[in-house]
Amino acid sequence: xxxxxxxxxxxxxxxxxxxxxxxxxxxxxxxxxxxxxxxxxxxxxxxxxxxxxxxxxxxxxxxxxxxxxxxxxxxxxxxxxxxxxxxxxxxxxxxxxxxxxxxxxxxxxxxxxxxxxxxxxxxxxxxxxxxxxxxxxxxxxxxxxxxxxxxxxxxxxxxxxxxxxxxxxxxxxxxxxxxxxxxxxxxxxxxxxxxxxxxxxxxxxxxxxxxxxxxxxxxxxxxxxxxxxxxxxxxxxxxxxxxxxxxxxxxxxxxxxxxxxxxxxxxxxxxxxxxxxxxxxxxxxxxxxxxxxxxxxxxxxxxxxxxxxxxxxxxxxxxxxxxxxxxxxxxxxxxxxxxxxxxxxxxxxxxxxxxxxxxxxxxxxxxxxxxxxxxxxxxxxxxxxxxxxxxxxxxxxxxxxxxxx
Numbered sequence: 001x002x003x004x005x006x007x008x009x010x011x012x013x014x015x016x017x018x019x020x021x022x023x024x025x026x027x028x029x030x031x032x033x034x035x036x037x038x039x040x041x042x043x044x045x046x047x048x049x050x051x052x053x054x055x056x057x058x059x060x061x062x063x064x065x066x067x068x069x070x071x072x073x074x075x076x077x078x079x080x081x082x083x084x085x086x087x088x089x090x091x092x093x094x095x096x097x098x099x100x101x102x103x104x105x106x107x108x109x110x111x112x113x114x115x116x117x118x119x120x121x122x123x124x125x126x127x128x129x130x131x132x133x134x135x136x137x138x139x140x141x142x143x144x145x146x147x148x149x150x151x152x153x154x155x156x157x158x159x160x161x162x163x164x165x166x167x168x169x170x171x172x173x174x175x176x177x178x179x180x181x182x183x184x185x186x187x188x189x190x191x192x193x194x195x196x197x198x199x200x201x202x203x204x205x206x207x208x209x210x211x212x213x214x215x216x217x218x219x220x221x222x223x224x225x226x227x228x229x230x231x232x233x234x235x236x237x238x239x240x241x242x243x244x245x246x247x248x249x250x251x252x253x254x255x256x257x258x259x260x261x262x263x264x265x266x267x268x269x270x271x272x273x274x275x276x277x278x279x280x281x282x283x284x285x286x287x288x289x290x291x292x293x294x295x296x297x298x299x300x301x302x303x304x305x306x307x308x309x310x311x312x313x314x315x316x317x318x319x320x321x322x323x324x325x326x327x328x329x330x331x332x333x334x335x336x337x338x339x340x341x342x343x344x345x346x347x348x349x350x351x352x353x354x355x356x357x358x359x360x361x362x363x364x365x366x367x368x369x370x371x372x373x374x375x376x377x378x379x380x381x382x383x384x385x386x387x388x389x390x391x392x393x394x395x396x397x398x399x400x401x402x403x404x405x
Contacts, residue, residue: 035297036304043355044362049392052362055369056389057109060100061117063370063382068124071096071379079316081376087135087142089377094132094145096379097121098152099386105155106393122156125149126169130176134184137199143184143191143215146177150218153177154225174227181215182233189236191215192254206256209244210274210332212237213281217339220284238285241278246271249294251278265324268301269308273329276302277336283343295340296349302337303356309333313373327374331387334360338394358395361388 064070073089083089101121104114129149132142157170186192187200190207191214197204216237223229244252246261250271257266264270275298283290302309312321313330321327337357344350364371365388372384 037300044358059369068120069097070100070382075378084136091141091145095148096383098148101152102155103386103389140193146180147215147218190240206254207240208254209251213277216281270323273333280339299353330373331384335387338391
């Protein structure tokens with residue numbers, strides 16, 4: 001009898017998913033007129049965007065640690081995320097510092113103090129990134145540091161492209177980070193940040209769609225820059241994301257959730273902070289089903305239904321909001337929305353969506369010039385500010401054309 005109930009539950013879950021597939025296949029594109037879409041707005045002026053970027057840059061320069069990094073384990077609260085010391089904080093600091101370094105470079109700010117901050121950040125990253133490891137058998141936050149470390153190193157590589165010595169150093173460091181991501185790949189492919197299973201040397205983690213997509217984007221960009229990245233590593237990651245993609249281009253939180261695809265966290269409102277990064281990762285991998293129309297549809301959804309992300313913003317408990325949204329998806333999701341925006345051809349949709357994305361960032365900037373979405377020790381303002389600055393960079397225009405950066 002118990003076996004019959006288990007089989008019935010599985011059948012119901014699969015039939016629910018199949019029903020959703022039948023109802024929603026192609027609906028993200030074919031029935032776009034029925035989906036949420038915000039009207040055109042007057043875009044923020046170039047001057048307003050540049051002024052906001054400058055204030056954010058000033059915040060990062062003023063709040064850089066003396067050793068060149070950003071963020072710390074200070075400013076704790078009554079409830080904190082699981083963070084075994086010291087390794088979890090090594091990972092948080094590496095990821096945060098990598099994002100801040102990338103943001104300062106992307107800002108294009110030529111002031112001496114900004115250049116000095118970039119140099120200090122580079123010195124710290126070159127010394128500490130190669131030391132980054134798994135915190136303990138259960139915590140794999142280091143994968144975020146490896147992924148964003150790769151993107152920071154690529155930005156430095158481009159910044160110093162004429163310096164052969166530096167480029168050789170960056171390439172060596174990049175190879176090391178690619179190797180780390182191979183080591184910490186989940187046994188079935190993809191990447192997660194917890195191993196609460198067997199806690200094996202090769203992680204028995206349940207890969208999440210967004211972590212895997214974050215890593216894939218870094219690896220694909222490294223590959224595009226001429227670095228050697230194993231094709232099978234990318235292929236396994238792509239497969240993991242594809243397995244979590246639903247017919248409406250929302251994405252499951254993790255691979256282990258496939259038998260509960262209609263739980264609130266897996267619905268479109270819960271996927272707002274994930275669909276952008278997952279769509280972008282698949283698009284960059286060459287998946288032709290992630291069309292311009294898919295990107296536009298989900299950017300429209302992001303702005304029309306932004307309230308679901310916004311309600312979770314700044315809440316101190318992860319996943320306590322509607323659709324189990326966690327605050328730290330807010331600027332992360334908008335950052336990758338900027339990446340999706342860059343994929344679109346110039347035209348009415350891109351112009352309209354760029355305006356909404358820029359205005360969202362301008363409206364959310366704090367009085368001190370920072371942005372933040374979740375109180376994470378003392379990492380939240382630096383990483384939130386970095387995400388927002390790079391999002392605004394994606395909203396820049398040059399003579400009516402997309403910014404070459």
